[in-house]
Every structure is written in C-alpha cells, then in structure tokens.
Amino acid sequence: MRNQAAVLLAAVSVVLLITWGFSIKSFDVLETAGYILEYNDKDQIKPKFQKATTTGPKCSLARVCPSDHFALRISSGAADVVGPKICFDGKIIMSNVLNNVGPGLNIVVVNGKNGKVEKYGYLNMDYGNAEYILTYLKEIQPGMIVLVASFDDVTPKMTDDMREVFVGMGSTLIKSVNQRDSWVFAGKSGTENKSLFEKQAVNDEKTNVYEGWPEMVEMGGCIPRIPTDLKEHL
Template sequence: MPLNYISCHAHLSEVSAPISSEAVRFGFILAALFLMWLIASMPLQYKVKVENIRDLLDRFNPTKAPEPVIVAVTHKCGLSKECPEDHFAFKIRSGAANVVGPKICFDGKNVMSTAMNNIGSGLNIVLLNGQTGEIIKTEVFNMYSGDVQPLLNFLKDIKSGQLILVASFDEIATKMTDEVREFFTSFGSSLIKSVKYRDNWVFVGAAGFKEKSPFEMYIKNDKDKNIYDGWPELLEMDGCIPMKT
C-alpha cells in the first residue's frame, strides 16, 4: 500500500502542468493585499497583538542589530553615584505633615524609618562615630509636648569627631530653646535659628565643626505654598560625608 501511494504521487507530479512565474507573483500580490485589508479591518486590540507578533519575529531576525540592555546601577542609599572610599553615603528624608514618617539611611543601611518602628514626632537623630561609621545611638525627641531637657543632655554628651544626622517630623520648634539652637549651630548649622512652627529641617553636622555644614536643608511652613494642609512638602537630601581622621 505505501509503495503504491508513492508511485501514484510521483506520476501525478510528472504530469502536472508547470505554473508560470507570473501566476505565482500574482498570487503573492493578491495574498498580500488580502492580508493588508484583513489587518486594517481588525479591532484595535487585535492590531496591537499583530504588532507584538511582528516585534517578536524581528527579535529572531539575524540581520537586525540587538537592542542594548540597560542595567540600572544602584549605589549605597540609592545615590546616583558612588561615594569615594574615604566617605560615607547618606540619605535623609524629613517627614511629610504628621502622616508620613522620616527616613535616614547611612552607609547603605536604613537606620531610622517607619518600617523599623524607631521614628516619631519631633527631632529624629542618629549619632555616629565619624571615623568608623559605627552607629552609637538613635533617638527621638518630642518637640511639641515633650520635655526639652533630655535633648539638651543628649547634645551636651556629643563628643568631637561624632556625626549627627537629623530629620524633622511633624513639629520641632515649640520646645526649641535658644540653648538647643546654639548647640546645633556649634555642630555646623546655619539655618536652625530660622526654624519655626511646623517648618521642615534636615541636617548633618559634627561636634567641633568650625565651618558651615554643606548638608542642611530647610523649608518654611507657608499656608500659601504648603503642599499638605498646614505643613510644607517633605525634604530629601543625600551626599557623601568625609570620614573623620
């Protein structure tokens, strides 16, 4: 049975009339026109699918140059560039109104954040060894209804060479005495004396700092410009802190 089928097929091939090249070309033109009409009459969602198929076929086309693969490079604390070896990367974000808490990242590690459950209304402070980057302590001082004395004791104990990173949340000026402001000024702040009710403030300084700190931002509570009802927008600051030697 199989042999007979093969013989018959061969015989039919021999006696079939040859098809002219013009007929083949005409057939291809008709098929192309029909395909174009079919695609044009398709609903939009099917056209998208056709385009996706076309893109897929292009990927397998050996004559088409492959598209470059872009790999996102991440640096410590999400900085746009890598810090020098003798510097610490940091990023500080103040709170937003009294709802979104602040966040402090140092040397690639989150030190204070809502997720870590160690932030609160007032001044959120990280104290570090300026030479090794070791975290000495993290503290929150309520500057609206709290006692200011614990903050003064904390600031008095900061030793030369230690770094202090500060992020505001909610309200920080109600209990901000002149003595407190003088301490922050001695750490390099040039804006703390301007901070008022519900202003936002972020700061990096150090004990014994004899110059103005380059890492400080402040935004005033202004009812005509506030993004949040009664509060200004949050502040975000990052950079590279040189190690203390």
C-alpha cells in the same frame, strides 16, 4: 538501642544549640538597641537596620562615594502623618517601616572615624523635657557625625541653647526653623565649619503642599570621614 540513643542525643544537641544561639542574639539585640531619653525605649526600636547595600551606590545616591567618605540620605517627615527616613552608609537606620521614628527630632549619632552607629532615636519636642533634651545634645562627643530629620513640629520645646548646639555642628538654618517647618541636617560635633548637608521647607500657607504643612525635604550625598587626628582637621 544505641542508634536510638545517638539520634536522641543529636536532636537534643541541635535544640540546645538553636536555643543558645537565639538567647545570645536576643541579648545582643537588647544591648545594642539604642534609645534617647525616656521617649524611645528598647522595645520601641527595631533591633536590625535594613540590609546594607553591598555593591554600587549606597543610600540611593547617583554615584559611589570615595573610600574616605560615607553615603547618606535623609528625608524629613511629611506633615504629621508620614515619618522620616535616615540612611547611612547603605543602611536604613530609621524609618516608618522599621517603626522607630517619632514626632520631634529624629537623630542618628555615628562615629565619624569608623562609621559605627552609636545611638539613634527621637527627641520628643512636644512633650519632652527641654532640660533633658539639651543635656542629651550637649553630651554628643566631638568626632561624631549627627544626622537629623524633623517630623511633625520641632519647635514647641526648641530653645536658643538647643539651636546653638546645632550651630556648633555646622548648621546655618536651625535659627530660622519655625513652627511646622521641615528640616534635615547632617553635621559634625566639635566643629563649627558650615555643613553642606542641610535643607529646609518653610511653613507658608501660600506654598504649603499639605493642608497647613510644607513639603517634605530630602537631601543626600557623600560626607567625609573624620580623620583620626581630629584636632588637626577641625
């Protein structure tokens, strides 16, 4: 009887430990899953990023980035069919596979000092509230690396004020982004230094790859970490 009781107690303990571990994990998922405005709630965002690359170049780059840089690769959506992909420091943060992309501006906000992903999601530039979208963009704190990929048309709710926010992050192309253009960008909030990470494909019926849509655009590279003493280096 004692042996049976001991076995039963051990089995119950294992079940409780598994249940407790699952509960903690679920709670952590709900707390860490980001969302943007009302267009991407916690249930729509996958709780885990794709496993990070541990050796060799990250984000499919040709070389390993220096220790004071982060690897990144950003692909825009293809027409209004295939969603964009954003990779940072070896982790796929947003993609069709993760089912966390959407029409408009797909954005990942990263702490530029330690590389921690602060939030990610998409701004619906078709049905979204322009005032809320602008407020969100303006609230991105200095010292953040901002990664952006277009999907579908990003211009219906785009305003001059929104464009100026991206100019303040280092964009030089945002003012020329028009209807159905493809656009990818990586910049730093709090600095107006021109970003080297930006690409655009213009919607032109003479050069469009898809019917009524330009080609998708992609770019990658090594972006410097933001130094601890931010003001000194901006």
